[in-house]
Amino acid sequence: MIGYILILPLIGICHLLIISKEEIIRLKKIALEWSLLILTATIVLWITFDGQGQFQSSKTIEWMFTIEPKVSPIFFAVDGISIFFLILTALLTSICILISWRSIKFLIKEFLLCLLAIEFLLIGVFSVLDLIGFYVLFEGILIPMFLIIGIWGTREEKVWASYYFFFFTFIGSVFMLLAIFLLYSYVGTTDYQTLCCISIDKNLQYFIFLGFFFSLAIKIPKIPFHIWLPQAHVEAPVAGSVILAGVLLKLGGYGFIRFSWPLLSEAAEFFSPLIFTLSLLAIIYGSLTTCRQVDLKRIIAYSSVAHMGLVTLGVFTHTMTGIVAAIFLMLAHGLVSSALFIIVTFLYERFSTRLVKYYRGMSITMPLFSFLMLLLILANSSIPLSCNFVGEFFSLIAAFNYSYLVGVLASLGIILSASYSIYLYNRVCFGVPSNYLYFPRDLNRREFYSLFPLVLLIFLIGIFPFIIIDVVKATVNFIEW
Structure with a gap:
């Protein structure tokens, strides 16, 4: 099944290539149909998943067999950790096409091709079981994302922001490549399942772990490697912000879960005090920095830094509770932050400003918008019955243990999160409507339907968390930590 899911985005790309650029509506409909087909395929894969914890639906791809016969084939498979990230990727790609229906005015065909290319690469990253394959797909995402920010960004500094994003993440990934080469020179393989059965020398683990850490810490991002994130979010179009916050930031946490404890357990234990320090710094500093922002997108971007600090905190507690909390929180953040970026973009499309000081009284002029924003703000504040509450609750349990x-110290982030979230909603939606906001109109049908699935899932998963937790627990139990 994973082979079909991998090939569907490529077929969609080929389908778009043969369509003329002038047929704009047809291009959009075809891209949306293929993305929905991929989403359906990932849901079918989840339904047929037996939940036993081991890798399933494997697909083997031979490569370099004419150059180097000893090079092992690359395996693609899914387990209880990666299956949910595949569904999240497919869901957000479909929503990105829907919310960009009218906001992208030029090079529409190329924009849709970039979205489907990112979806293909992300599906590969979350399912590949080879370190070289992971690195190639991990790095490949930079190219279409660089183009999305630099070409279809919303402001004058979009090119600078795209280069900022590219070089920060590329330079960090060089350390990962060096670590993979070092591991291969000592072990002789990059196959993930083989490496899980091999005992790696402790001193070697330290160097390999640092190589992976620099790359994954920039991607997640951890302080002080977070500088690229706010600028990239502010300049990116709404689809770029959704992909960045919803999925790309999760690559760092996914990499830590997939590689740090199973392969480099002694090094992960050795460096865990450093990770805890940086995580607490991200939670507190990120929350305090969020409180002083005046741009709507920057507020959500800096809050992402704080939430991702809780993720790494959970991962490096080296407990079942912490791992489950980290995965659950990444999925929850992917839904909530994506929805928040979408809803503030709806304001920007109407009034051409993201400065908070210009907004007041939206509850009077845009009641449907205000109601949905209230639900998302409460979810971002980890209100009970939301998916964020479950993830942050278990993260704090693991931290206290x-x-x-x-x-x-980690609990301070929860208090600060509620503070800046509710304060933001109070400034935007309450008070007398601002004189700067002329002819406000509420959400239309397309905008509502693009937000509704995210809002529904946020509270559905919060009410029934066992849908995810049971599968993740089985996988974590199966892995020999």
Whole structure:
């Protein structure tokens, strides 16, 4: 099944290539249909998933067999960790096409091709079981994302922001490549399942872990490697912001879960105090920095830094509770932050400003918008019955079990998150409507339908968290930590 899911985006790309650029509506409909087909295929894969924890639906691809016969084939498969990230990727890609229906005015065919290319690469990243394959797909995402920010960005500094994003993440990934080469020179293979059965020397683990850490810490991102994120979010179009916050940031957390403990357990244990320090710094500093932002997109971008700090905190507690919390929180953040970027973009499309000071009284002029924004703000504040609440609750349990001091400091992020979220909603939606906002109109049908699936899933998963937790627990139990 994973082979079909991998090939569907490529067929969609080929289909778009043969369509004329002038047939704009047809191009959009074809891209949306292919993305919905991929989403359906990932849901079918999840339904047929037996939940036992091992890798399933495997697909083997031979490569370099004419150059180097000893090179092992690349395996693609899914387990209880990667299956949900595949569904999240397919869902957000479909929503990105829908919300960009009218906002992208030029080079529409190329924009849709970039979205489907990113979807293909992300599906590959979350299912590949080879370190070289992971690196190639991991790096390949930079190219279409660089183009989306630099070409279809919303402001004058979009080119600078795209280069900022590209070079930060590319330079970090060079360290990952060096670590993979070092591992291959000592072990002789890059196959993930083989490496899980091999004991790696402790001193070697330290160097390999640092190589992976620099790359994944920039991607997640951790302080002080977070500088590229706010600028990229501010300049990117809404689809770029959704892909960045919803999926690309999760590559860092996914990499830590997939590689740090199963392959480099001793190094991960050795560096865990450093990770905890950086995670707490991200939670507190990221939350405080969010409180002083005046741009709607920057507020959501810096809040992502704080939430991702809780993710790494959970991963490096090295407990079942922490791992489950990290995966659940990444999925929850992918839904909530994506929806928040979409809803603030709806304001920008109407009034051409993202400065908070110009907005007041939206609850009077745009009641449907205000109601949906209230639900998302409460979810971002981890209100009970939302998926964020489940993830952050288990993260704090894991933090308190590890250290009382770490748990108390991490709890400050929850308080600050509620503070800046509710304060933002109060400034935007309450008060007397601003004189700057002429002819406000509420959400139309397309905008509502693009937000509704995310809002529904946020609370559906929060009410029934066992849908995810049971599958993830089975996978974590199966892995020999």
